[in-house]
Amino acid sequence: MTTTTAARDHAAVAQRVPVARAYRFELVKLFSQWRIRLLLLACWAGPAVFVAAVGRQGTLPVDTLFGRWMHATGWAGPLVMLGFAGSWALPLLTSVVAGDAFAAEDRLGTWRHLLVAVRSPRRMFAAKALASLTVILLLVTGLAASGTAGGILTAGNEPLTGLDGHLLGPGDAAVRVLLAWSCALAPTLALAAVGLLGSVVLGRSPMGLLVPALLALGLQLAQMLPIPVAVRLALPGYAFIAWNGLFTTPAQLGPLYAGITVSLVWAGVATALAYLVFVRRDFTDQAYDGSGRRAIPAGLAFAALITVTILVVAATTGGPGSGIGQDKVQRSVATAFAHLYRLQSKQLNRPDVTEAQLGSTAACTRGGGRLDPQGPGNDWRCVVSWHLPGIEAVGTAVYQLDITPDGRFTADGDGPKEVNGYFLVSTAAGDAPNPLWQFDGTVALLPTPSKG
Structure with a gap:
């Protein structure tokens, strides 16, 4: 009887922890960090304060898309915030959250404890990826909701003038603003997945934190160059810009669909590469300092992905040259x-x-x-x-x-x-x-x- 009971207890102890429990544990760890709490506070309060302050000033950011309409309607505020977020805020947020998801455990030396508790690298990866995604979604939601609230309270629920001069009613404007922020999730996921890959490959090195931000900066600089339209649409950051097409009548959805698709493909490829590198890791090696030797194959994989994407976009869209005639x-x-x-x-x-x-x-x-x-x-x-x-x-x-x-x-x-x-x-x-x-x-x- 004693032997049977001991065997059952051992089997219960050896049972792997479900992903849901590991996911909750990772969320608690993330929310216990002061920087994550500060980011949540900034994203849920900062945009409202900024939009309200700008809306009460005599001069408006006319060099920013929809900035000239911030006195006329509250729906311009969240669009101004979306333009800023796509260029700076979202890349930095993904760097802080996803870029440090795995590297933090390397710096603290806690992988052995997690492996004993969870007993499955696959479940550990899934829990960390899902927890990072949850926090990023909360941050993006806060940016959108706070910017909208600040705009509506300051300028009111008035019609919005679209990019073709067409007047959009409050209801129509609200739907398009929501769609614009939703479309921005695709490139955000791509940056987050690249952040996870950098965190896995570079280990405890702080360079993992910079990977999403540097990628976003490079993509932003590329969009400023007079490159062919097929190359422009094949870059994952284009979805941060393509939402402009929602505010014309009829909507310019072709570039938006292309940008979202490319971003989601990048997110899938980066996540798969991060998963393969992580599950093949030797957790018993105390001197492990990242899989830097695998950074070159990962870079080659993304170079091949860009090449294939350009060829596919060029073949399907038929957009020669700059597209501006x-x-x-x-x-x-x-x-x-x-x-x-x-x-x-x-x-x-x-x-x-x-x-x-x-x-x-x-x-x-x-x-x-x-x-x-x-x-x-x-x-x-x-x-x-x-x-x-x-x-x-x-x-x-x-x-x-x-x-x-x-x-x-x-x-x-x-x-x-x-x-x-x-x-x-x-x-x-x-x-x-x-x-x-x-x-x-x-x-x-x-x-x-x-x-x-």
């Missing part, structure tokens, strides 16, 4: 102008006209007509023409354009003064921002069906 620029500027002209007419209590009645067109050149009207640059010039019902004269307005390599442009009014010459217009309720003075827009990088 004269016809696309003229179409985007004319469409945005028509929508914003109607908004200005409403401000000034003029008779309402439809886009079809205006029939706005744009003639755009680059470098004073001396350069090929293709590609990004700050030397674009557009002359917009339109007609008003019952008036024979043709209205014209001039805009100077600065087009970035990712297709975003800023149109700066250059006359006439009655249309776009002043920052403010006088309305019945007082001075209000002139929507035609300066506006943001986006050029569809991928080919779009022509309207018949």
